[in-house]
Amino acid sequence: MLTMNAEFMLGAADKSQFPHHKYPEIAFTGRSNVGKSSLLNSIVLRKNLAHISSTPGKTQQINFFNVEEKWVFADMPGFGYASTGKENREKWRKLNFEYFESSENLRLIIALIDSRHDPMSTDLALIEWYEDHKKDFLIVLTKCDKLKPTAIASRQKQLEHLVHKCSFCREVLPYSSMSGLGRNQLIGILKKISL
Ligand SMILES: Nc1nc2c(ncn2[C@@H]2O[C@H](COP(=O)(O)OP(=O)(O)OP(=O)(O)O)[C@@H](O)[C@H]2O)c(=O)[nH]1
Numbered sequence: 001m002l003t004m005n006a007e008f009m010l011g012a013a014d015k016s017q018f019p020h021h022k023y024p025e026i027a028f029t030g031r032s033n034v035g036k037s038s039l040l041n042s043i044v045l046r047k048n049l050a051h052i053s054s055t056p057g058k059t060q061q062i063n064f065f066n067v068e069e070k071w072v073f074a075d076m077p078g079f080g081y082a083s084t085g086k087e088n089r090e091k092w093r094k095l096n097f098e099y100f101e102s103s104e105n106l107r108l109i110i111a112l113i114d115s116r117h118d119p120m121s122t123d124l125a126l127i128e129w130y131e132d133h134k135k136d137f138l139i140v141l142t143k144c145d146k147l148k149p150t151a152i153a154s155r156q157k158q159l160e161h162l163v164h165k166c167s168f169c170r171e172v173l174p175y176s177s178m179s180g181l182g183r184n185q186l187i188g189i190l191k192k193i194s195l
Pocket residue numbers: 030031032033034035036037038039051052053054055056057058059077078079142143144145146175176177178179
């Protein structure tokens with residue numbers, strides 16, 4: 001498998017820092033520790049492009065990466081980390097929604113959900129928001145290497161049922177950054193995206 005060219009562009013802690021460029025943007029969202037940075041690294045097949053952390057909730061900015069001069073990936077700050085205070089939650093909300101609302105190049109939001117757990121209320125609220133605001137999104141079930149095939153299938157069914165009335169959900173994709181499960185399908189989806 002070929003690695004992809006990928007370059008860190010910048011980290012944005014507020015709206016004034018969002019980058020301007022000519023590529024379609026893909027945003028990676030989900031709770032802290034769900035595996036956003038690992039997913040990003042697994043797509044480009046580089047271990048350390050996006051910083052992987054065992055301490056959740058560290059990244060409080062949106063990190064932008066130019067990939068293959070084809071896409072810009074936005075690694076969003078994670079949510080739901082228990083020790084994050086009210087002030088941080090408010091900052092997180094503002095940064096995320098300002099980005100979703102103002103990015104003209106945003107073409108797909110990848111909503112990551114840990115395949116081992118039920119989705120959190122924040123996951124569901126975000127999905128509802130994407131649907132209401134007509135934002136194309138894709139649900140990626142992470143860390144599937146930790147589950148048996150039957151458990152993966154039932155988690156996939158659960159999520160498919162949750163979104164069965166959504167017009168903007170592309171699909172629910174089982175994924176593992178470790179085994180590569182789902183990578184080819186995901187790249188297939190990315191390749192069809194244009195501005
Ligand atoms: N087994 C397994 N572990 C994974 C997988 N993806 C991520 N992890 C582990 O989950 C932990 C968190 O991964 P990250 O990629 O840093 O998660 P994140 O969503 O970027 O976290 P924040 O940036 O803190 O929001 C790390 O210890 C990873 O090694 C996967 O597909 N399989």
